[in-house]
Amino acid sequence: MSTVGNSTNIFWHECPVGKVDRQKLLNQQGCVVWITGLSGSGKSTLACSLGRTLHSRGKLSYVLDGDNLRHGLNKNLGFSPEDRTENIRRVGEVAKLFADAGLICIASLISPYCKDRDACRALLPENFFEARLCYVFLNMPLELCEERDPKGLYKLARAGKIKGFTGIDDPYEPPSNCEIEITQKDGICPTPNEMAGQVVSYLEDKGYLEAQ
Amino acid sequence: MSTVGNSTNIFWHECPVGKVDRQKLLNQQGCVVWITGLSGSGKSTLACSLGRTLHSRGKLSYVLDGDNLRHGLNKNLGFSPEDRTENIRRVGEVAKLFADAGLICIASLISPYCKDRDACRALLPENFFEARLCYVFLNMPLELCEERDPKGLYKLARAGKIKGFTGIDDPYEPPSNCEIEITQKDGICPTPNEMAGQVVSYLEDKGYLEAQ
Numbered sequence: 001m002s003t004v005g006n007s008t009n010i011f012w013h014e015c016p017v018g019k020v021d022r023q024k025l026l027n028q029q030g031c032v033v034w035i036t037g038l039s040g041s042g043k044s045t046l047a048c049s050l051g052r053t054l055h056s057r058g059k060l061s062y063v064l065d066g067d068n069l070r071h072g073l074n075k076n077l078g079f080s081p082e083d084r085t086e087n088i089r090r091v092g093e094v095a096k097l098f099a100d101a102g103l104i105c106i107a108s109l110i111s112p113y114c115k116d117r118d119a120c121r122a123l124l125p126e127n128f129f130e131a132r133l134c135y136v137f138l139n140m141p142l143e144l145c146e147e148r149d150p151k152g153l154y155k156l157a158r159a160g161k162i163k164g165f166t167g168i169d170d171p172y173e174p175p176s177n178c179e180i181e182i183t184q185k186d187g188i189c190p191t192p193n194e195m196a197g198q199v200v201s202y203l204e205d206k207g208y209l210e211a212q
Numbered sequence: 213m214s215t216v217g218n219s220t221n222i223f224w225h226e227c228p229v230g231k232v233d234r235q236k237l238l239n240q241q242g243c244v245v246w247i248t249g250l251s252g253s254g255k256s257t258l259a260c261s262l263g264r265t266l267h268s269r270g271k272l273s274y275v276l277d278g279d280n281l282r283h284g285l286n287k288n289l290g291f292s293p294e295d296r297t298e299n300i301r302r303v304g305e306v307a308k309l310f311a312d313a314g315l316i317c318i319a320s321l322i323s324p325y326c327k328d329r330d331a332c333r334a335l336l337p338e339n340f341f342e343a344r345l346c347y348v349f350l351n352m353p354l355e356l357c358e359e360r361d362p363k364g365l366y367k368l369a370r371a372g373k374i375k376g377f378t379g380i381d382d383p384y385e386p387p388s389n390c391e392i393e394i395t396q397k398d399g400i401c402p403t404p405n406e407m408a409g410q411v412v413s414y415l416e417d418k419g420y421l422e423a424q
Contacts, residue, residue, distance in 0.1 A: 011363055013277045013320075015260040017267045025272055048227040055229045060237055060272075062313040065225045072335075073305040076298075086288075093285040094306055101274040103313060108225075123284075151223055 020212065022102035028059050029208040030099035030132070032124060033199060036111045036175060037138030038167045039153055040145035042195070046138065046182075047108040049192035050199050054104060057200075059209060062098055064091055066109030079164055085116050092120035099124065099132055104208065112172040134206075135178035136199060140189065142167050232424065234314035240271050241420045242311035242344070244336060245411060248323045248387060249350030250379045251365055252357035254407070258350065258394075259320040261404035262411050266316060269412075271421060274310055276303055278321030291376055297328050304332035311336065311344055316420065324384040346418075347390035348411060352401070354379050 023029050033050065035043045047063045054061045066087070070077070074090055077083040088111050098105035111117055117135065124133040145167065146154040157165035164170045180202055182195050190198070203209055235241050245262065247255045259275045266273045278299070282289070286302055289295040300323050310317035323329055329347065336345040357379065358366040369377035376382040392414055394407050402410070415421055 011279050012283065013256045013260075013275075013280055015263055015275055017260070017263045017273075021267055022272060022274075025267065025270065044225045048225075048229070051227055051229045055233055055237065058237065060234060060314070061229075062234075062309070063225075063227055064309070067223050068225060071224065072308065073302060090285060090302075094309065096284065097274070097276070097306065098310075098313070101310070101313075101315060102272070 019100055019102060023211045026060050026102045027211050028102065028104060029210075029212060030102045030104070031203070031206075031208050032095045032099050032105045032107060032133045033136060033203070034095070034107045034109075034111070034117070034120065034133060035136045035138060036109065036117065036178070037140065038142060038145045038172055039110060039165075040148045040150055041138040041140040042189070042192070043108040043110075043138055045192050046136070046195045046199075047106045049196040050106055053193070053196045053200055057209065059104060060102070061104040061106055064095055064098070064105060064107045064109075066091065066107075066111075069094075081113075084113070085119075088113075088116040088120060092123045095120070096123050104203070110166050110172070112166045112170065114173045114175065117175060134180065134199075134202060135175055136180045136182065137175050137178040138195075139174065139181050139183045141184070144184075144189075231312055231314060235423045238272055238314045239423050240314065240316060241422075241424060242314045242316070243415070243418075243420050244307045244311050244317045244319060244345045245348060245415070246307070246319045246321075246323070246329075246332065246345060247348045247350060248321065248329065248390070249352060250354060250357045250384055251322060251377075252360045252362055253350040253352040254401070254404070255320040255322075255350055257404050258348070258407045258411075259318045261408040262318055265405070265408045265412055269421065271316060272314070273316040273318055276307055276310070276317060276319045276321075278303065278319075278323075281306075293325075296325070297331075300325075300328040300332060304335045307332070307345075308335050316415065322378050322384070324378045324382065326385045326387065329387060346392065346411075346414060347387055348392045348394065349387050349390040350407075351386065351393050351395045353396070356396075356401075 037043055051061050074087050077087050095105045095107050121133050156162045157168040166172050249255055263273050286299050289299045307317045307319050333345050368374045369380040378384050
């Protein structure tokens with residue numbers, strides 16, 4: 001029995017079917033691929049491409065999209081720093097559940113602040129010396145993202161119609177400890193398939209694409 | 213683009229690998245089995261037994277345990293009526309994600325209020341005329357639950373050391389529209405296996421144990 005946060009008298013229930021059993025069923029290891037980067041950097045595109053590639057190999061993944069979650073789990077949150085932190089905390093906790101369920105969970109969120117990303121990393125403990133959380137930093141130049149502006153949000157932010165927009169009047173703190181960084185090469189962006197391939201290679205190297 | 217709750221400028225991203233693909237991979241249909249009942253009515257026991265039975269048939273399920281979630285996702289919530297409502301709302305939203313991922317999600321929470329359960333039902337839309345949410349009401353007499361008192365909480369509640377304890381000084385509103393009701397027969401409780409069997413038969417009848 002324990003006191004946890006605002007709750008008291010909370011027990012922990014362990015079930016006989018555990019993560020290892022689920023991983024055997026799925027022939028993969030649960031983990032989290034967390035894609036971070038500016039709006040317009042290609043996070044959703046990579047998430048979808050990665051999901052498709054994994055599915056073609058018979059692997060079960062699920063995308064937690066920051067925007068989509070704001071329609072549901074996080075619909076009572078806004079964009080204040082506190083709400084951004086709580087938004088990312090909840091996604092981190094849900095991603096952890098999905099990884100525990102045995103899935104390759106693909107989280108796709110701007111997640112601009114170091115401290116919030118560090119908090120998510122702390123949620124997912126190491127597994128045989130390998131972090132079960134893989135940060136993918138889509139490191140695309142602001143100018144490119146703003147030129148793409150797929151949702152027209154940079155235009156609104158520049159016109160002052162959106163406040164606190166990441167990259168314009170709210171900071172994006174680049175990760176210093178990400179597992180994968182994706183950048184332009186000679187001014188050319190990798191294709192969605194190339195980006196997904198880079199992540200799948202990492203997952204394969206780490207052994208996540210088969211059961212323990 | 214939409215304004216949702218406290219969020220504005222939120223898009224919806226659709227991925228090419230969808231629920232139907234995941235269901236084919238798993239040969240099952242995502243759904244939610246939501247177990248409701250008093251503390252000590254046997255919710256966790258049924259959840260574990262059901263998970264074991266499903267796993268033995270090669271089906272992927274995952275238990276969302278109300279107590280366990282209060283260590284993580286819901287650790288910033290207490291037991292006030294508002295916090296109970298938010299607790300159940302979040303579990304409902306997460307259960308929906310798991311069902312969308314193709315899993316048989318087993319939620320195990322007291323979930324005492326009709327309005328909160330109704331809100332969760334509304335979250336999970338009908339699927340070919342069948343609700344994707346199955347409420348299992350563990351309808352055990354308060355006296356039995358209190359006699360079992362596996363966590364010693366009834367004793368604390370009777371001594372006034374826990375306030376707002378369901379069944380003692382906070383109401384449990386029995387569901388009028390649950391899919392499955394489990395009761396004693398001639399004063400004898402069904403075994404965990406019998407209870408799980410009853411739920412599995414329901415899932416089988418509804419076709420959830422194979423892909424569409």
